[in-house]
Amino acid sequence: MSNAAVIKVSVRELVEFTLRSGDLDASFKSSIRAQEGTRLHQKVQRSRDADYQAEVPLAVNLTRDGIELRLEGRADGIFEENGTTFVEEIKSTLTPLDKLREDDRPLHWAQAQCYAYIISKETLYHGSLKLGIRLTYIHAETEEILQFDKPMTSQALSDFMEDLIQRYLKWIKWQRDWRLLRNASIATSVFPYPAYRTGQRELAVRIYKTILSGGRMFVQAPTGTGKTMSTLFPTIKALGLNHADKLFYLTARTTTQAVCADALSLLSSGGLRLKSVVLTAKEKICFLDKPSCKPEDCLYAKGHYDRINYALMEALEGHDILSRESISDIAARHRVCPFEMALDLTLWADLVLCDYNYVFDPRVSLKRFFDVDLGASYVFLVDEAHHLVDRAREMYSASLQKTAVMDLKKRLKKPAPTVSRAMDKINTQLVALKKEAADRRYTTYEDMPEPLLASLRRFEEAAQKFLAKSEKSSIDPDLKDELLDFYFDVLGFLRISELYGPDFITYTESWKNELQIKLFCLHPKRLLNDALSKGKAAVLFSATLHPLPYFRDVSGGSREDLCLRLPSPFDQSHLGLYVYSALSTRYKDRLQTTASLAELIHTVASAGRPGHYLVFFPSYEYLRLVLSDFQALLQDISACTDPDAGLTVDVQQQTMDDAQRESFIKSFDILPRQSRVVFAVLGGLFSEGIDLTGDRLSGVIVVGVGLPQLHYENDLLKDFYEVNTGDGYGFAYQFPGMNKVLQAAGRVIRTETDRGIVLLVDDRFTHSRYRKLFPPEWSHAVTLHSPEALAGALKTFWSNG
Template identity: 45%
Template sequence: MEKAQIKISIRNLVELVLRSGDIDNRLVSSNRMLEGTRIHQRIQKESGDKYAKEVYLSFDYQLESFTIRLEGRADGIITEPEGMVIDEIKSTARPLEYIDDEFSLLHWAQAKCYAYIYCIQNELKDIFVQLTYFQIDTEEKKIIRKPFAFQELQEFMSGLLDRYLVWASMSDSWNTLRDMSIRELRFPFENYRKGQRELAVAAYKTIVQEKKLFVQAPTGIGKTISTLFPAVKAFGEQHISKIFYLTAKTITRQVAEEAFTKMRTAGLKFRTLTLTAKEKICFRDEVICNPDFCEYARGHYNRVNDALTDILQNSEYLTREIIEEYARKHRVCPFEFALDLSLWADCIICDYNYVFDPRVYLKRFFLNNDGDYAFLVDEAHNLVDRAREMFSAQISKAAFFEAKKAMKNHQPKIVKCLNRINMHMVALRKQCGQDGFIIHKSELSDLYRLLNNFITEAEEWIVKNQNKDIEGFEQLLEVYFSAISFLKISEFFDQRYVTFIEAGRSEVRVKLFCVDPSYLLAEAVKRGKTAVFFSATLTPLSYFMDILGGDSEDYNINLCSPFDNRKLCLLVESGVSTKYKNRENSYDSIVEIIKAAVGKRKGNYLVYFPSYKYMNEVYSRFLEKYPEIETFVQESFMTEEERESFLNRFQPDKAASMVCFGVLGGIFSEGIDLKGERLIGAIIIGVGLPQISVEQDIIMDYFQRKNGMGYENAYMYPGMNKVLQAAGRVIRSESDRGMVLLVDERFSHRTYKNLFPKHWEHSRGVRSTAELQARLEQFWKEG
């Protein structure tokens, strides 16, 4: 029988066993991380033909019951007359005179691991180990080289692995328990719903074949369990080593947690980790990760291994609440603690940005694009706008101008850099002319140069003064980070981007706008082996496959609703135009349509509008004409408590009807679950088109050139998906019964009818309030 294998990267091994001290994420480290890859490539390129770069090395450490597989990439292996040299490259902000051969135990340890493996593979008795430090500000290098005998490296490695053995044994025990439970696991429900088995089989085949799958599956099929269950099964068969369940909203993360709870009830042993943003999980009011400010950062690495041992031995359900409990118990940073736990988790439930955002993705997993991971992308229709946001960046003149004013008494060189940026943006404002904006298909290389100069000047001063109470420090910090983010995104600029410059009276905004995120999403998916994108609303599927980075080799599946469509009364009132130019003439008609729609059955109703202005105009008229009907309106800015209060109004068995007014595409048009009598009807005013703007028109122009579908890509398809999401709030279970009324003459056009999903084929048109009332009366009587 083949022995079980525990895989660990050399870097993770060294850090786990040898780390100590404080978390000290001084802001320079952010930029250093962005610069690191570029510096490695530069040094490797300059090193000549005898320098083999990024050499993959692996070694199997045999134990009685299992094997430890060590693997990693040496930055360089140099062939010299004196012998072979292992090179480890490190960038630093410190002056090189402060770096000697005692500077970093971890740097030496990592390089010595590579040296040991290389000696074994090539039967060498000795080898040189070299640390190459690159000082970013001066661009000077310092090389420290030491000779090592193989026996010396072997003793070092044995000591390191002996200290890791307790962790490896814990992993092996867990893996055995987990894999046995997966083999015995059965689908955690008595029967599959209609379409559910089909989805589960398709997801399993996709994962095994290392493909991508795009799924439109209406509410009720059970998309979460139907993708997680086959992913867990594929995991147990070693097709993948980790599952990432990616979401846009907290509520969908909870659905994934609940699915695992259900599988655990059926016998599954599986570690799941829910990652929470640093700003939300931090125990301090202000997120400053250094030992001078935070007691959880101070000595974190001295305590974190005890915290890891404790939590891993006692819980497989690593939610935010449990992570916080153990973090407080052991006085460690909860965010960094959660990131460490991610290495031990079988499934990570997290926001899209941990996989896709180039500024914050989890580099511990994705640096080499060779992970055997499965990405399950929930509510994938949300990823289009989120991807544009993640792959775009912007800076504003006002922020740099305020920073310049704030710094005038502190650092003349920084003020000079800020002034040059400010003047450059003034010149850009003049280019905008009367239109107020200008669109470049090329990059602003002069602006990039000015921003780079500013970052260089600002870094050292910020590090020296970050713990002092200096006026203007925060303004400088803000523009420093925005400049770094802007330049990071500039590395991706290509034909799918534009430089969008927008000017006001005294403001200029420069945006690197990712119009088409498909290529970067496709590249990001390569960080794993396979991906399943799923949503109740991916209409049309061909559009979403294209924009989310799919290709002709990928799979897709479009499932029917599992619910009896006779329980949904779907009506189209096409006698009213809600186009922007016609809205003023529609207010009173809309009032009467709402009254007619809610008048035939007592219950709770949601009315969705294309904008707050339109909603408020109709709401005030409705309130005035029908004050006896209980109403409630969505506010433009609502706290978590106010949102909860809004949803708590939807109670079954109320004495009278309630009509709530909301906004299409807003917080109450998707992701809420009002089952049964809590919601019996939705009235959707308009076709949901995004607000006309320069950015939407940029998208339209781009796709018109690309595929002749500019208006559809920029306006129609995103709008229709908002409509479908809102309509999906009504029928949430087999026992639900309700009505959806679509109000707009465009819903009767063939272009829109073609976008109706299969379970909307029974829709009926109405041309008057009398006909509307008659159809609703008949529907409710049948129930």
């Protein structure tokens, strides 16, 4: 537990935040992968004498104006040479060493000076008259070394540090005063509802204890348990007592971010003071139609660092909940980049509300928090945790296609011949894999394609050199953008190769003249565990984290982690739950059942009160087949009856922008005089994450058991889990599918007063393998075998309401 009076800051953060200036410039700059940078650092360290100390953790407490600041960092090396104690700062670079001058990189010197200052205050070195700092550059390609030495005195280091601290002091004071105010408000904050719902108090207590002890917890909290507030409230209480330094609320979709923001607003209205910041993807928050973070293209990038700190202070002093809108407004006034501003605000915020990828994706995670372990106590709240496994497989997998290489290498032959030749080597490896595949569509390998990886690394070096110089070349901008895209694809592929292990597999897919190679993450548990280990505690929760042991296993958990399932707080009689067993929706049976399914949908929509009814299908193809029969059925019925007694039909479009989605959701606000049937896709935007309370939704029909489509990757998962768990079909198909069913059915009952029906259509729902996956609140499910029985059951249900 941290001391409330101590404010911790890393050396890197202090230096970069205080001394930065000038333009934000995202022009291509040569970069070195973390793994390669580590290797080069270690090469330098190993070359030193035996008494050389590598990777030395350093810290010092500084008191200014009653504020105690703990400065922490890790020196690359400390050693003695000719009676002088040196601190070494090692930097790997792709810049030719003969182009580097001693004072080119002032931030590098500043970091070394900070470490030297800390050492000068330690008892072992206190009073030493001879101190020095060494800045060592190692070239990533040649591995040649260039080093600069500067002698230092304790007084010079003290003067440097005092200047740095004084620049930073107003920020430290703000943070000190804010935390006092925040903690006082948290201490007096009360649960914002008159009483806890069933299970809410138990959940809050368990979460609080998990944060105190430092651990992980997996929670299935059915709709209506108020899981967002039950999770946020105890976590904020723990923050107020300094059991945590920062909270990360992680979501899979922006719609869920809005739920968290609403909960924070409710707590704020009760007196809570908490700084939260919403991270929005760059392409969505950028002021330009096409993001370009070059000072010549963007006035918000030009001089960004000269103005950013003024914008940050205005944001922090004027807003507690820093939404996308408020960040954009302040950024526009100060002419700074809103995306970079939001990232900087995370340093000062108490809670960061963001997508999963900012913590879990190795390509875009928040390196300012997770690259260096300074002992900070982060708490991860992972909402919609049933999405995490699929998202993680995407994050930790990478692929390349042969045609992309062929097309680009030809067009680069003249403007970038060295890059084109490097791509030709890649193509040679892909051609070899294509020949090896012969007539097979898929070919699997347990190991990585090392010859291909070697050619990709050579391309990376050639492309880096060319792109670093291309700012002054005459290469076509569109061609350069294509090269950049491919370069980052290769970089991503190489990064994923560094994570490769027994929980991965490599496969190629071959068709016509095309070949795709993929490093496919079968089981993300290891990598999710690594990411979660960067925090003190984690709570993963969802309305449908079922079965819990499955989700715990695939999401980075262990048997020691707490699993908690809360009961539904709603009256079971408010949900009419029916299983229709007289239809098979298996792929082989679909063409024969579309007409019967259309009639069944009509029975549901016409047997009860007028309302909105959502019908979820396993695919758009199946949806369209049934829709055709359903529209024909309505035409036949309207020809024989009063047209005003008919039904209306809407369809979820395959692609919808934000405005269209919002309009579609609002269409449920108007209660129709006649029933409205909405055809949608299971697992899509409208099968979860939306609240259609009261009369906005009368019923849901789920067509099929939600199985993922048959695909080579899913079969690879099945084989992997069969060997490792003994239930390959369950892990690869049944559990993910049933989770989609539970999510869709959960749209119906959202509050204590809601009433509605759920119809599950498929005979497989009567099998024990599926019945054991029904949650306890589904114990009253009624199995029906005919349309007549269904109509009678629905009329009885609605008449009892």
